[in-house]
Amino acid sequence: MPVSWTSIIALALLALAAGAPALAEEAQAPQQCWAPQALAGTEAELKHVHSRQSLDLAPLKQATLPPATAIAPELRGSIRSVELPPGEKLIALTFDLCEENGYVSGYDGRVVDFLRVQGIKATFFAGGKWMETHPERAQQLIADPLFEIGSHGLRHLDLSHAKEQTLAEEITLTEAAYARARTALTARQCFAGASQQPQERLTLFRFPYGRCNDKALAATAQAGLVAVQWDLVTGDPDPRVSAKTIANTILTRAHPGAIVVAHANGRGRNTAAALAIALPKLKEQGYSFVTVSELLKAGKPVIAARCYQNNPGDMTRIARTSPRRGNHDLFSAVGRSN
Numbered sequence: 001m002p003v004s005w006t007s008i009i010a011l012a013l014l015a016l017a018a019g020a021p022a023l024a025e026e027a028q029a030p031q032q033c034w035a036p037q038a039l040a041g042t043e044a045e046l047k048h049v050h051s052r053q054s055l056d057l058a059p060l061k062q063a064t065l066p067p068a069t070a071i072a073p074e075l076r077g078s079i080r081s082v083e084l085p086p087g088e089k090l091i092a093l094t095f096d097l098c099e100e101n102g103y104v105s106g107y108d109g110r111v112v113d114f115l116r117v118q119g120i121k122a123t124f125f126a127g128g129k130w131m132e133t134h135p136e137r138a139q140q141l142i143a144d145p146l147f148e149i150g151s152h153g154l155r156h157l158d159l160s161h162a163k164e165q166t167l168a169e170e171i172t173l174t175e176a177a178y179a180r181a182r183t184a185l186t187a188r189q190c191f192a193g194a195s196q197q198p199q200e201r202l203t204l205f206r207f208p209y210g211r212c213n214d215k216a217l218a219a220t221a222q223a224g225l226v227a228v229q230w231d232l233v234t235g236d237p238d239p240r241v242s243a244k245t246i247a248n249t250i251l252t253r254a255h256p257g258a259i260v261v262a263h264a265n266g267r268g269r270n271t272a273a274a275l276a277i278a279l280p281k282l283k284e285q286g287y288s289f290v291t292v293s294e295l296l297k298a299g300k301p302v303i304a305a306r307c308y309q310n311n312p313g314d315m316t317r318i319a320r321t322s323p324r325r326g327n328h329d330l331f332s333a334v335g336r337s338n
Contacts, residue, residue: 063176066201082257088299094228095111095264123291123293243273
């Protein structure tokens with residue numbers, strides 16, 4: 001039975017307050033700086049708010065970034081999944097935090113709270129604009145050792161047709177947004193004694209709309225970013241896809257080394273309830289949940305020459321290359337088929 005918003009929040013508050021055994025020890029790390037009530041999501045945060053104010057790039061352009069090391073040739077391309085040694089049953093859950101100019105997207109605390117309660121690791125691909133408009137939530141995710149943060153570009157643009165300057169901004173300024181959030185976190189006195197410090201810079205990149213080209217792949221690789229896509233699509237942005245359907249999709253398509261794509265920016269309408277159905281069953285089947293970086297270290301990545309949703313050539317009708325154009329729902333054109 002799907003878990004309601006109130007029950008997820010209640011479980012989160014009780015577990016965080018009591019340090020329940022269900023929580024992995026590292027999942028309690030954010031409590032150093034935030035009370036359980038501050039970590040718990042709210043229903044109001046789910047909503048997207050239209051805004052005519054574009055992202056101010058000046059602070060991001062002034063940020064000092066750590067040096068990047070280009071990724072190795074064997075990791076270049078679009079990573080779909082990972083081939084694991086026999087007997088290894090690992091899955092990487094990933095959640096996109098998309099946000100374009102024209103609106104401020106949401107924060108789905110139902111997803112994050114459930115993962116924390118269950119002690120489940122995940123990777124969040126955060127947009128630079130999302131981190132700038134959600135500074136407290138960004139810091140909380142960065143502070144949590146259960147979670148890994150990857151880049152989802154600055155303003156959720158189709159980078160397969162982006163001009164060189166736009167492509168550079170989408171990569172570099174997202175790194176700057178992460179650096180600003182990380183600096184704000186580590187400057188907190190409450191975080192000074194943290195046993196595990198957050199990653200110094202981003203190492204993973206997810207192309208918006210599942211689209212890239214040779215130029216975009218080369219640019220991310222040169223910036224030290226491994227391009228990570230997916231091979232299991234939940235279809236969660238479609239409001240007509242129920243929690244049961246999403247859960248069934250996960251359960252029927254799950255396999256060792258899978259990379260699952262879902263959303264935690266308010267566009268995953270039934271994602272949290274679906275996770276509450278599917279993840280316990282996957283655990284019963286012997287699966288463990290790891291971050292993308294951990295999954296990559298555990299086996300051999302399956303790499304494609306291009307980015308795509310399910311099959312090469314799909315997503316061609318979804319293309320937003322300019323930060324001034326109107327916005328789209330991720331997977332809006334084809335999500336109903338999943």
